[in-house]
Amino acid sequence: MGRYLFLLTGLIVLVLMILSPWAVPMREFDGTGYLLNPLGAMNPKGLTLPEGLSFGWLGVVFALWVLLLLAASVVVFLPDAAIRARALYVLGGLGLALFALEAYLFYQAIAAANEAALAAGARRPPLRRYALSLGAYLGLFYSLGLLLVARMQLPGGRAFLVRLRGVVVPVVSLLLAVVVGAGVVAILRPGLGTQGVEGLGLRELIAGKLDLVTYTFQILFSPILNLPGIFNSLSFATPLIFTGLAVAFGFRAGLFNIGAPGQLTIGALFAMLAGVYLPLPGWLLLPVAILAAALGGALWGGLVGWLKARFGANEVINTIMMNYIAASVLLFMLAANEYSFFGNKVTLPFKAEGFEGRSEEIQEAARIPSMINILAPNSTFSWALPLAVVAAIGVYYALRQLELGKRLLATLAALLAGYWLGGALPGIPVTISSALSSQLLNGSFLIAVLALLFYNFYLFRTSGGYELRATGLAPKAAEYAGVNLRRKMILAMFISGALAGLAATHYVLGAGMDGTYRLKTAIPSSVGFDGIAVALMGQNTPLGIFLSATLFGVLLAGGVSLNAQLGISNQIIQVLQALIILFIAVGGFLPRYFTDPLRAAQVETEAKAEQEARQAKSSPIAGD
Amino acid sequence: MELIIALFFSTLRQAAPLLLTALGGLFSERSGVVNIALEGMILFGAAAAAITVNRIEVATGGLEAFWIPWVGLLVGAIVGGLVGLIHAIASIKYRADQIVSGTAINIAALGAPSIVLQVLYNNTSTSQEVNNRLPLVNLGIGEVSVLVLIAFLLVPVVWWVLFKTPWGLRLRAVGEHPEAAETMGVNVIRMRYTAVILSGMLAGIAGAYLSIGFLNQFIRAMSAGAGFIALAALIFGKWHPFGVLGATLLFGFAQALAIQLQGGDILPATIVQALPFILTMLVLAGFIGRSRPPAAVGKPYDK
Incomplete structure (x- = not known):
C-alpha cells in the first residue's frame, strides 16, 4: 500500500514537472513571465530574452530527474530494508545535488546576461525579476521526501516520526494549507500572462496557472530575502x-x-x-x-x-x-x-482633534525607540545590544551550577553590564537606507x-x-x-x-x-x-x-x-491561518498515534522493545 | 405608542437571525457537538446569498423576479450546510477539539469572503447591492421580512421534532449518553452529522436573512457577533426551543433598544451597543438562572 502511494507520488511529480515552469528568467511587473520548461519555453505574451542566454542544460537535467524517479521507484521494491534505505539515501542526496546544480546554472546564466548587458551600456540590468520555479522546487521536495522515506525504512522509523510529532503535525498542516490556498488562488485568478491571449493550448493555460500559484507563494515569502x-x-x-x-x-x-x-x-x-x-x-x-x-x-x-x-x-x-x-x-x-447621559452633557478629553478617532500623542519619555535606533543610533552601529545578548547568554550557560533564581539574576546583571559596556565602545558608522529606516520594527x-x-x-x-x-x-x-x-x-x-x-x-x-x-x-x-x-x-x-x-x-x-x-487580497493570509488551525485540529489527517499521547507512547515503547530484541539476538549471551 | 410599535418590530427583526441561528445551534449541541462556528456559518451563508442574487441579476440584466431571492436563500443554506459538514468531519470523524475547529471556521469566515469579493467586485469589504430581496409580510400594524415569520414559526416545529418524535428522542439521547444510545441501535455518528449540518443550514439561512432580507448586500463581518449571542441565548434558554425563543427576544430587544437610543441623548450609542454582550455575560455567570448543558457536549465519540 505504502509503496504504491510512493509510486503514485512519483508519477504526480513527473507529470507536474512536465507541465510546470522550471524557472522564470524574466517577469513583467504584472506577473507575466517567460516560462522555461524542458519541453520548450512558454511565452504567451511574447517577451524577448537578452541574446546569448541559453538554457539548453534544462533538458539534460530533466532527463536526469526522470532517471532518478525511475530508480527510486525500483529501489522501494528491493527486499532488504537496509539496502533499500541506503539506496534511497543516496538517491535523495543525488537529488539535492542536482537541485543545487540547477540553481547554480540558472543564477549564473542570469548574472552573466545582466553583466554583459551592463557592459554593453545598458542603464539597468535587463533581468530584474527572475527565480527558479515549481518544476525545480518539485525536485527539491521529492529529494527531501526520499531522505525521509529512507529513514522510515530503517528500524524504529515510525517511532522516529512519532517522537518528532510536535514538528510533524504543524509542518504537515502548513503544507496542506499551502496546497489548499494554492487551489483557491488557482481557481479565483486567471493564469499569469494568459488572460486576453487568443489561441493558447491547454499546456500554456496549465503552466500559467502553476506559474501564478508559484509566484504567489514566492511573493509571500519574498520578505526574507532582504x-x-x-x-x-x-x-x-x-x-x-x-x-x-x-x-x-x-x-x-x-x-x-x-x-x-x-x-x-x-x-x-x-x-x-x-x-x-x-x-x-x-x-x-x-x-x-x-x-x-x-x-x-x-x-x-x-x-x-x-x-x-x-x-x-x-x-x-x-x-x-x-x-x-x-x-x-x-x-x-x-x-x-x-x-450625553440622560440629557446631561459629558465631555471626555481623550480624543485628539481631527476626523480620525485617535488619542493625543504619547509623551516623548514613554516612547519605545525603533529597532534601527536601538541597533544603530545616529547612523552608528552600536555594540550595546549585541554585547548585552552575548554577555547574558554566556553568563547563563557558564553558571550552570547555580540555582535558577540566582542564575537568572546574574544573567540580568550581565545583560545590563554588556549593554552599558557595549554602549561605551566606539561604534561603526553605517549607512542606513530609507527602506530600512522606515520600518516599524521597534x-x-x-x-x-x-x-x-x-x-x-x-x-x-x-x-x-x-x-x-x-x-x-x-x-x-x-x-x-x-x-x-x-x-x-x-x-x-x-x-x-x-x-x-x-x-x-x-x-x-x-x-x-x-x-x-x-x-x-x-x-x-x-x-x-x-x-x-x-x-x-x-x-x-x-x-x-x-x-x-x-x-x-x-x-x-x-x-x-x-x-x-x-x-489577490491579503486576506488570503487569514484563510491560510484558518486552514492551519483546522488542519492542526484534525491532527493533519495523520494516524492517531501522532495526536494521542498514549498511542504515541505505545509506538515508541514497541520500537524500543523491538530494538532491544534485535540487540539481544545479535549479541547472544554465552552459554545460552 | 408609535415608538413602542417601532421598538416591537425592531425587536422582531433583530431577534430573527439570533433565533434561526440558536435553533440551529440547538440541534448541534443537543447532539453533543459544540458549535462555536455559528458566527462563521452566518457569514458564509450571508456572502453566498448576496453573491448568488447579484450574479443572477447580472446574468439576467437586472431581472426582478419572485424566485431570485429564494434561490439566494437556498444557496446560503447549502453553503452554511457545507461549512457545517466541514465542522462535522473535523469534530466527529477526526475528533478535533470542537472549539478549535469552530474557531478556525470563524477566522476563515472573516477572510474568505474578502478574497471572493476582491475578484468579483474589486473591493474587499462589501458586495454590490441587490434589488431582489426576500419579500415582506404585512402583519396589519407593520411589515416584516418573511424570514422573521418563518423563524418564529420554526420554534414550535423544532420543539415538536425534538420532544415529540422518535428522531428527536434519539438526538437528545446521543447528546446525553452516546454509548447508551448506540446500544439501543441509534447511529450516533450519523445523528451528529445530520445535526451539525442542519445547524449550519439554519445559520446560513440566518446569514441570508441579514444580507438579502434585512439589508441588501453583504458586508464583511456583518454578523457582528450574532452567532456568539445565539450561542449565549442557547445557554440562557437552557437548550430548549421555548427558552431559546425567550432569550433571543431579550437579546433582540436589547439590540433594538440600542438602535432606538442611537442619536438620542439618553445614552451614548457605543455604550448601548455593548449592552447585549454585558447581558450575555451576566446570564452566563448565572445571575439570571442556572442551566445545564447536554452531558456529552464537546466530547468526541469513540466507538
Missing part, C-alpha cells in the same frame, strides 16, 4: 508573539482564551492613558506605561478567569463577549469627545523576546508553572495533589491577558501601527485571533511560538506586496 523585508516581517511578528503566548498560556492551563483582541485593546487603552497623561519622571514613565499595558490586559482577562472560578461561566463565550465590550469601550473613549520586539523567556522559565522551571500545567493536563489529579484550581484559573487568565495586553506596547508605545505615537480606534486588534494559529502551530512551546509568529510575520509582510502585484 533586510528591510526581515525587519518588516519581525514587525508583523511582534504582536503575534505576544498574542500567541497569551493563547498558549491559556491552553497550557486548560483554558481557551479567545479574548486576546479585547485584552490587547484594553492594554492599549491603559498604555495610552499612562503614556499620555501620567506626570512621572522620564526614566520611570516608560516602564510604567509598559506595565500599564500588561495590567490592562491582565484585568480584562482576569475578570473572565474570576467569572469562571466563581460562577463556572464558560471562558470561551465570555472572552468573546469581552472582545465586543472592549471594542465598544475603545470607541467610547476615542470616537468622540461629547456624550523595541517592543525585545519585550516580546523577554515575554518568551518568561513563558519558558515560568511554565517549565518553576513549581507554580508546573502546577499550572498539571491543572491543564489533569485538573482532578492536580486538585488532589493540593493545587487550588480556582486560584490557578484566575492566575492563568490574568497572565494570559497580560501577555496579550503587552502587544499594545508595539502598536501604541512603539508606533508599530503606522509610525505615529498614538492609540487609534483602527488598532488591528484581530491579531488576537491570529494568536490562536500561532499557539497551535507552535504547539504551545516558546521556540515554536517564536518560529510560527515569524512565519506568519513573513506571510503578512509578503501579503502586502501580493495585494499590490497580483491583486
Whole structure:
C-alpha cells in the first residue's frame, strides 16, 4: 500500500514537472513571465530574452530527474530494508545535488546576461525579476521526501516520526494549507500572462496557472530575502508573539482564551492613558506605561478567569463577549469627545482633534525607540545590544551550577553590564537606507523576546508553572495533589491577558501601527485571533511560538506586496491561518498515534522493545 | 405608542437571525457537538446569498423576479450546510477539539469572503447591492421580512421534532449518553452529522436573512457577533426551543433598544451597543438562572 502511494507520488511529480515552469528568467511587473520548461519555453505574451542566454542544460537535467524517479521507484521494491534505505539515501542526496546544480546554472546564466548587458551600456540590468520555479522546487521536495522515506525504512522509523510529532503535525498542516490556498488562488485568478491571449493550448493555460500559484507563494515569502523585508516581517511578528503566548498560556492551563483582541485593546487603552497623561519622571514613565499595558490586559482577562472560578461561566463565550465590550469601550473613549447621559452633557478629553478617532500623542519619555535606533543610533552601529545578548547568554550557560533564581539574576546583571559596556565602545558608522529606516520594527520586539523567556522559565522551571500545567493536563489529579484550581484559573487568565495586553506596547508605545505615537480606534486588534494559529502551530512551546509568529510575520509582510502585484487580497493570509488551525485540529489527517499521547507512547515503547530484541539476538549471551 | 410599535418590530427583526441561528445551534449541541462556528456559518451563508442574487441579476440584466431571492436563500443554506459538514468531519470523524475547529471556521469566515469579493467586485469589504430581496409580510400594524415569520414559526416545529418524535428522542439521547444510545441501535455518528449540518443550514439561512432580507448586500463581518449571542441565548434558554425563543427576544430587544437610543441623548450609542454582550455575560455567570448543558457536549465519540 505504502509503496504504491510512493509510486503514485512519483508519477504526480513527473507529470507536474512536465507541465510546470522550471524557472522564470524574466517577469513583467504584472506577473507575466517567460516560462522555461524542458519541453520548450512558454511565452504567451511574447517577451524577448537578452541574446546569448541559453538554457539548453534544462533538458539534460530533466532527463536526469526522470532517471532518478525511475530508480527510486525500483529501489522501494528491493527486499532488504537496509539496502533499500541506503539506496534511497543516496538517491535523495543525488537529488539535492542536482537541485543545487540547477540553481547554480540558472543564477549564473542570469548574472552573466545582466553583466554583459551592463557592459554593453545598458542603464539597468535587463533581468530584474527572475527565480527558479515549481518544476525545480518539485525536485527539491521529492529529494527531501526520499531522505525521509529512507529513514522510515530503517528500524524504529515510525517511532522516529512519532517522537518528532510536535514538528510533524504543524509542518504537515502548513503544507496542506499551502496546497489548499494554492487551489483557491488557482481557481479565483486567471493564469499569469494568459488572460486576453487568443489561441493558447491547454499546456500554456496549465503552466500559467502553476506559474501564478508559484509566484504567489514566492511573493509571500519574498520578505526574507532582504533586510528591510526581515525587519518588516519581525514587525508583523511582534504582536503575534505576544498574542500567541497569551493563547498558549491559556491552553497550557486548560483554558481557551479567545479574548486576546479585547485584552490587547484594553492594554492599549491603559498604555495610552499612562503614556499620555501620567506626570512621572522620564526614566520611570516608560516602564510604567509598559506595565500599564500588561495590567490592562491582565484585568480584562482576569475578570473572565474570576467569572469562571466563581460562577463556572464558560471562558470561551465570555472572552468573546469581552472582545465586543472592549471594542465598544475603545470607541467610547476615542470616537468622540461629547456624550450625553440622560440629557446631561459629558465631555471626555481623550480624543485628539481631527476626523480620525485617535488619542493625543504619547509623551516623548514613554516612547519605545525603533529597532534601527536601538541597533544603530545616529547612523552608528552600536555594540550595546549585541554585547548585552552575548554577555547574558554566556553568563547563563557558564553558571550552570547555580540555582535558577540566582542564575537568572546574574544573567540580568550581565545583560545590563554588556549593554552599558557595549554602549561605551566606539561604534561603526553605517549607512542606513530609507527602506530600512522606515520600518516599524521597534523595541517592543525585545519585550516580546523577554515575554518568551518568561513563558519558558515560568511554565517549565518553576513549581507554580508546573502546577499550572498539571491543572491543564489533569485538573482532578492536580486538585488532589493540593493545587487550588480556582486560584490557578484566575492566575492563568490574568497572565494570559497580560501577555496579550503587552502587544499594545508595539502598536501604541512603539508606533508599530503606522509610525505615529498614538492609540487609534483602527488598532488591528484581530491579531488576537491570529494568536490562536500561532499557539497551535507552535504547539504551545516558546521556540515554536517564536518560529510560527515569524512565519506568519513573513506571510503578512509578503501579503502586502501580493495585494499590490497580483491583486489577490491579503486576506488570503487569514484563510491560510484558518486552514492551519483546522488542519492542526484534525491532527493533519495523520494516524492517531501522532495526536494521542498514549498511542504515541505505545509506538515508541514497541520500537524500543523491538530494538532491544534485535540487540539481544545479535549479541547472544554465552552459554545460552 | 408609535415608538413602542417601532421598538416591537425592531425587536422582531433583530431577534430573527439570533433565533434561526440558536435553533440551529440547538440541534448541534443537543447532539453533543459544540458549535462555536455559528458566527462563521452566518457569514458564509450571508456572502453566498448576496453573491448568488447579484450574479443572477447580472446574468439576467437586472431581472426582478419572485424566485431570485429564494434561490439566494437556498444557496446560503447549502453553503452554511457545507461549512457545517466541514465542522462535522473535523469534530466527529477526526475528533478535533470542537472549539478549535469552530474557531478556525470563524477566522476563515472573516477572510474568505474578502478574497471572493476582491475578484468579483474589486473591493474587499462589501458586495454590490441587490434589488431582489426576500419579500415582506404585512402583519396589519407593520411589515416584516418573511424570514422573521418563518423563524418564529420554526420554534414550535423544532420543539415538536425534538420532544415529540422518535428522531428527536434519539438526538437528545446521543447528546446525553452516546454509548447508551448506540446500544439501543441509534447511529450516533450519523445523528451528529445530520445535526451539525442542519445547524449550519439554519445559520446560513440566518446569514441570508441579514444580507438579502434585512439589508441588501453583504458586508464583511456583518454578523457582528450574532452567532456568539445565539450561542449565549442557547445557554440562557437552557437548550430548549421555548427558552431559546425567550432569550433571543431579550437579546433582540436589547439590540433594538440600542438602535432606538442611537442619536438620542439618553445614552451614548457605543455604550448601548455593548449592552447585549454585558447581558450575555451576566446570564452566563448565572445571575439570571442556572442551566445545564447536554452531558456529552464537546466530547468526541469513540466507538
